[in-house]
Amino acid sequence: MNFISGDPEDCISLPKLRDTLIRLEDTIIFALIERAQYSINKNIYVPGMYKYEQSNGFDGSFLEYFLSEVEKVHGDDQNYGSAATRDVECLQALSQRIHYGKFVAEAKFRDPETEDKYIEFIKNRDVKALETLLTNKKVEDALLRRLRRKALIYGQDITEHGKINLDNLQTSEHLKIKVDVVVELYEKWVIPLTKQVEIEYLLIRLDNEKK
């Protein structure tokens, strides 16, 4: 919501402000959930723990330095900085998830039941055979079903009363995000790119062993 666009529609109103405060509950809860996946990392709060190039002798904490740099791109009034920050966060999460394919590929390679097959296909540079061997359709199908349910639940506007709707809720006015888009993102991009990472990792897996 843009309070200073000058558009009468955007005039400050208590109900609109309250809607924004309610929406920020979700932002804060999900931000805390995301932060909770990392350890406290007390060092980032200790002033002077690290030195920074071109920082004019800045002696604050890592967090203060990081915040000062991020705020430099939040000077606009169109939320460009906030939007770009969320995009970067999304891209970082997607990149982390897709590159986990390297660890998954290593785990599959070490499976005694299939190691010989992997070695054969790697030596033959048989990408198609590698993709077939590493693909687990059952896991993929379960993931997409689970992802839809998560998006349906996380995407809902949850009020202070009433039950949580677990039905096939597709109407956007009830959801913050389009569930089909989330599922399509995984089906057409995340899963295929993860498998591409797995394949590329496996194709060089034997290189060190040859030396």
Ligand SMILES: C=C(O[C@@H]1C=C(C(=O)O)C=C[C@H]1O)C(=O)O
């Ligand atoms: C990640 C895996 O490898 C492949 C990729 C998957 C994915 O990106 O979600 C799921 C199953 C496999 O087809 C796995 O087997 O778990």
